[in-house]
Amino acid sequence: MKKRLLPLVLALLLLSACGQETAAPTPTPAPATPIPAATPTLTPEPTPYAGPVNPLTGLPIEEDWVQKRPAAIMLNNLREALPQQGQSQADIIYEVPAEGGITRMLGIYQDPREAGIIGSIRSSRPYYLELALGHDAIYIHAGGSEDAYAKIKAWGVTALDGVRGPYMSNTAGENLMWRDPERRKHYSLEHTVVTTGETVAAKLDSYESLRRDHKEGYTYEMTFAEDGTPENGSPATTVTVPYSNYKTGVFTYDADSGLYLVEEYGKPYIDGNTGEQVAVANVVVLQTACRNTGDSYGHITVDLSSGGSGIYACGGKMTAITWRKSAPDGQLHYFDAAGKPLVFGQGRTYVNIVPLEAAITCE
Numbered sequence: 001m002k003k004r005l006l007p008l009v010l011a012l013l014l015l016s017a018c019g020q021e022t023a024a025p026t027p028t029p030a031p032a033t034p035i036p037a038a039t040p041t042l043t044p045e046p047t048p049y050a051g052p053v054n055p056l057t058g059l060p061i062e063e064d065w066v067q068k069r070p071a072a073i074m075l076n077n078l079r080e081a082l083p084q085q086g087q088s089q090a091d092i093i094y095e096v097p098a099e100g101g102i103t104r105m106l107g108i109y110q111d112p113r114e115a116g117i118i119g120s121i122r123s124s125r126p127y128y129l130e131l132a133l134g135h136d137a138i139y140i141h142a143g144g145s146e147d148a149y150a151k152i153k154a155w156g157v158t159a160l161d162g163v164r165g166p167y168m169s170n171t172a173g174e175n176l177m178w179r180d181p182e183r184r185k186h187y188s189l190e191h192t193v194v195t196t197g198e199t200v201a202a203k204l205d206s207y208e209s210l211r212r213d214h215k216e217g218y219t220y221e222m223t224f225a226e227d228g229t230p231e232n233g234s235p236a237t238t239v240t241v242p243y244s245n246y247k248t249g250v251f252t253y254d255a256d257s258g259l260y261l262v263e264e265y266g267k268p269y270i271d272g273n274t275g276e277q278v279a280v281a282n283v284v285v286l287q288t289a290c291r292n293t294g295d296s297y298g299h300i301t302v303d304l305s306s307g308g309s310g311i312y313a314c315g316g317k318m319t320a321i322t323w324r325k326s327a328p329d330g331q332l333h334y335f336d337a338a339g340k341p342l343v344f345g346q347g348r349t350y351v352n353i354v355p356l357e358a359a360i361t362c363e
Contacts, residue, residue, distance in 0.1 A: 056091035056110050056135075058224025058346040065111040067213050069158075071200050072137035075105040076122040077247075079265055081191040083272030086118035089197070093280070094131050096353045097290055099298035101244030106131050112197035116273040119194030120187070121162065121177060124148040127302040127353075129157050133329035136214055138204060142168070142177060142193045145299055155328050158210065162193055172196075176203045221331055221341075228282060228345025229315030230336070236318035236362040239283055239311075241352045249352060251283045253316040260313065262350065281347025284334070286310040286323050290355040302353060311360060312336075314345040318362050 054061040056070065070091070075084055077095070087093060090107030098104050106128050109115060124144030129151050132139040142162035144152070152159045162168040162177040169175035176195060183192040204212060239251040239260070250263040259279040262269040268277040287310055289303040305327035312321045312334065321342055325332045332351075334342035354360070 053224075054091060054110050055220040055222065056108060057348060058222075058344065061111060067218070068110070069212060069214055070108050070110045070135055070137045071112050071204065072128075072132035072135060072139045073107045073109065073118055073195070073200075074122050074124060074128060074139075074141040075107055075118075076120040076191055077103050077105055077264075078191070081120055081187060082265075083270045084119070085194065085272040086115040086197065088271035088274070088276065088278045089115035090348070092349045092351060093278075094128075094351045094353065095243075095249065096125075096127060096131075096302055097243050097300060097355065098125060099300060101246035103243050103247050104128070108132075108135055108137060109197065109200070112200045115197030117180075117194050117196050118200070119180065120183065120191045121193040121195065122190070123163070124152070124159070124161075125299070125302075126151045127304055129155060129159070130304045130325070130328045131332075133157060134325060134331045135220065136218060136329075138210070140167075140176070140195070140200070145297070147293075147299070151328070168193070173199055176200070221333065223341055223343050224346045225343050226346055227315065228343055230312060230317050230319035233313075233315075233317030233319045234362065235316070236283075236311075236313040237316050238361075238363045239285070239313050239318065240361045240363075241285055241354060242358050242360070243352075243354055251280075251313065251350070253313075254279070255316065258315065259347070260350070278350075279348075280350040281314060281345040282349040283313040284310060284321075284349060284351045285360050286332075286351065286353045287356050287358060287360075288353060304353075308356075311362065312342055313362065 049060060052061055052063040052066045053059060055066065075087055087105060087107055091110050092108040094106040095103050104122060121140065121142045124141040126148050129139065129148060133155065139157055139159045141159065160167045160176055167176040169178045172178055176199065177193050179192040180194045204210060237253045241249040247264065251260040254261050257279060259281055260283050262278040270277060286308065288308050291301050293299045293301055304325050307324035310321050310323055311318050320337055322335045323332060336342050
């Protein structure tokens with residue numbers, strides 16, 4: 001009996017196995033493809049500019065113009081002669097009192113070619129000669145006081161005169177200067193002398209007897225930084241500079257542009273070429289002795305050889321400075337409160353030279 005049970009049990013096991021579904025094999029998962037790590041976006045460091053720079057602004061300039069003698073042009077600033085033209089393109093504007101409480105400007109142009117019309121051009125005084133000599137500049141004027149003419153000769157100033165010199169015509173571009181026919185319709189004759197930046201550049205290059213470049217080894221000693229805001233400076237969003245009862249200058253800091261907008265006679269100081277307000281990176285005020293000479297014209301002297309004190313404003317802040325200049329041809333040197341050479345912000349500079357008693361305010 002036991003022998004028959006074994007085949008029966010085996011048969012039942014086989015039938016049971018055949019009645020079940022065979023389970024599908026579990027697939028082996030494919031290895032996961034690694035996701036590359038995200039590469040961080042890097043902002044490249046700005047490459048410092050290593051090209052030629054304008055010695056008067058610290059900004060880029062063509063190599064050929066770095067060692068050229070700048071043009072120093074006398075600018076009329078009588079109310080009735082406004083607007084001036086081309087002054088906004090000067091690298092440095094010097095404003096200094098003249099007789100009767102009026103002021104005149106001396107615009108210094110390293111490369112004047114883009115300035116457009118420049119004027120109106122007026123007469124010389126000795127202290128403007130000293131400022132031009134400090135830049136080894138070519139001085140352009142229309143007339144002058146007898147003292148200025150004497151100093152031009154005594155000091156060896158390279159002075160191109162539209163009144164007693166052969167540099168004036170009545171046709172635009174025919175000579176270094178001319179009387180503008182449009183101005184002659186509306187202004188007195190003395191307010192009509194103009195030139196253009198292109199004319200200045202072309203004519204100066206054409207005068208064979210004129211030394212066009214600085215002498216070898218010459219260096220203009222201004223130092224610039226991208227940001228010239230005085231460290232630990234006091235607020236100076238508005239700088240008010242009274243010259244006289246006739247003229248007060250106001251410099252208002254514009255945070256959007258980082259520049260000071262200039263006003264005079266209670267209005268924006270406008271460049272007649274563009275209709276735009278003059279704006280500068282640096283505002284300098286130098287105080288010095290300004291004395292009446294006692295002559296019948298009311299001419300004054302301005303002491304540029306004794307040095308003194310002043311202020312410097314940039315970036316909406318100001319600091320006290322000192323200054324010095326050797327007469328008549330030394331450069332102006334500026335120093336901070338620690339006695340170190342002043343570092344200017346890159347850009348244009350406006351230098352106000354005012355009497356010792358001028359009550360300058362900064363707010």
